[in-house]
Amino acid sequence: MLNFVQGHLISIAFIVFILGLVYQGIQFFKLTKKKEWCVPPSSIEIKREKMTTQQRILEGLRSLNGNLWKTDPALTFITVVFHICLIATPLFLLGHNILLDQSWGVRLFSFPESLSDLLTLIVLICGVYFLGRRLFLARVRAISSVYDYIVLLIALAPFLTGFLAYHQWFDYEIVILLHILSGQLMLITIPFTKLGHMLFFFLYRFLIGSEYSFVRGSRTW
């Protein structure tokens, strides 16, 4: 049982994670074969005036005025930090890279352990902020259900248990087992729950034609 969790189940989790994302990607392209103009064709032909670097920076700063940075700077800052740490920490973690090296002979660059530990803590703090929002802000509570708390827990559990394991608090054997299980649970649920926004954010915002598309996407559902 223990061997299974620490061996084959890890492979299974990664396979489900990757095939799940591939499946969702294929479904996306199947469902969005139709294309249409999202901006009138003529506006593409009008060349924009050349801007100096200084103008470009000012333009960029000015554009921040109309977006989330203006309406909710705290949330914007926290969600950006949360997501960067969420992805960077497990990828560049020494403990993970050693395991990767042992099983596949490849390893990524690793952060110093103290840095990883700090980033883990940051993820957890941001997670507590999200939990607080969900619990205490009427507008978030109005659209929350048990499911949202479960998904937040699924996303945070690997960080909490990883943190406990690193500091060897409680029984290490049990904590690391819980860590591996929660990591696997997160990988498996990403393609099929709202965590799927990890893939669909890029599909929606880059490929779908819409006013808010980052790069003039033209696919339609």
Added chain:
Amino acid sequence: MAHQETKSVDTEKIKEMLNQRKGTMKRFLSHCAHCSICAESCFLYMAHNKDPQYMPSYKVIHSLGKLYRKRGKVDRKFLMKIKGMVWRNCVLCGRCYCPIGVPIPSMITFTRNICRSQEVYPQLDETSSESWL
């Protein structure tokens, strides 16, 4: 008006419509992070003292989301409840901004289609307490 409220609901029809667009609509619903960032982008939300009921995501989660959760098995009362949500609380201006890119207006349009198939839509002679403006 009375007609709308008493007619029986063709749940088979609703189910059929729901299934037809399951691939897209259920994905849209599932990718919404339930974060409420879209709230301020809706002028109706801003114009109603930031009442959560006018939040773009609220309007789809509590109408289309529930339709899928109940697999179309809904009663007239439910349809009358979501009527205001999709016909009055949203004007389909398409200005809602979602960081992830969940297309709220197309979901509301689809919910309106379902309502219309059950003859739930605003009528010109309507003199109910809830004004349509």
